[in-house]
Amino acid sequence: MDQATAWVAPSPVPPALSRPLSREGVRLVPATVCTGTAMAEREETVIDEVPVGLVYAGDLFSVMLATPTDLEDFATGFSLSEGIVGSAEELTVTAIDEVTDGVRIRIELPVERLAALLRRKRNLMGGSGCGRCGTDSFAEALRPLDPVRSTARIAPDAIRRAMAALPSGQRMNRETGAVHAAGFARPNGQLVAVREDVGRHNALDKLIGALARSGVDPAGGFVVVSSRCSFEMVHKTAAAGIPLIAAISAPTSLCVGFAEAVDVGVVAYVRDGRFTVYAAPSRVLTSA
Structure with missing residues (x-):
């Protein structure tokens, strides 16, 4: 092989990480x-899309490709939606370190929670488009949950109102056109929080964390997302105790089946004044 065609190994540090x-x-x-x-x-x-590592008690558990904003919300929401803790009060983010290859969020847990976590360790890479990456078994990937206990039912107008308002909270998407958002709305459709990320599941984790850290009752409203509704999206919604998720795009078969089992309403194709209910239709109010 001559010098002109010789293969050169890529730099171990992507150019995007070579600057602060x-x-x-x-x-x-x-x-x-x-x-x-x-x-x-x-x-x-x-x-920005960088590796974000979640480090519990000094042990790297998972690495996700994410946008490095609202990282305390992300750590809290990920820990809740993955069943690592049962409440935001059970974890403490002790440091957010910018390292050569990305960001590491250092988290402390109670002893009993840490012991349980070590039994299900998953320190594999999760892409920005993958919310269940890094699991090493079918049982962990499809971790069962109890049905959502909320009695909330959402009016069609509230769903349309919340989705119409979602773009107003998408600052990074307005600048780049490449970002997903998840928003939480009251039953009347009023948005109370929006979080963005390059990964749809990361945006939802950030939202769940923001709700938990601010004391908002997740059972008293619903989620709207700027993406499709796949299994991990409804799994995180159910884990947070939110009774309904509305998506601008389509659901998947696994999402619909799981949503029925946990009584989470799945509303999709929310656009142009219409939508389709795919799971738990009792979560959507019908006209008298």
């Missing part, structure tokens, strides 16, 4: 824009 992370979740990168026959050099805004 932006606390705004976005950064400027050089780009070339082609318009017709003209080419122009300029800077474009892109979303």
Whole structure:
């Protein structure tokens, strides 16, 4: 093999990590824009996507590709939705360290919670589009949950109102066009919190964490998301005790089946004034 065609090993540190992370979740990168026959050099805004490691009592449990914003919310929501803790009060984020290869969130747990966690350790990589990556068994990937106990029923107008308001909380998506959002709404459709991330499941974890850290009752409202509704989305919704999730795009078969089992309403294709109910239809109020 001559020098011109010799293979060169890639740098172990991606270029995006060679500079300090932006606390705004976005950064400027050089780009070339082609318009017709003209080419122009300029800077474009892109979303930050980096490995974020969750370290419990010094032990790396999981690494997710995520946007490095609202990281305390993320650590709390991930810990709750994965069943690592039962309440936000059971964990303490002791440090958020920016390291060469990404970010590490250091978390302390009660002794009994840590012992249970070590029995189900999963320190594999999870991509920004994968919410159940890193599990090493079918049983863990499809971890059963009790049905959601909330008695809430949501009016169609409230679902439409919340979804219509979601873009107003998507600052990073307005800048980059590459970000998912999850919002929590009261039964009347009023949004009370929105979180964004390059990964849809990360956005939902951040939202769940934000609700828990601010003392909002998850049983008293519903979630709207700017994505499809796959299994991990309804699993996290149920784990948080939220009775309904509304998505702008489609559900999956596993999502629908699991949602029926845990009594979580699944509403999809919420757009253009209409939507389709796929699971737990009693969660949606019908006209008298």
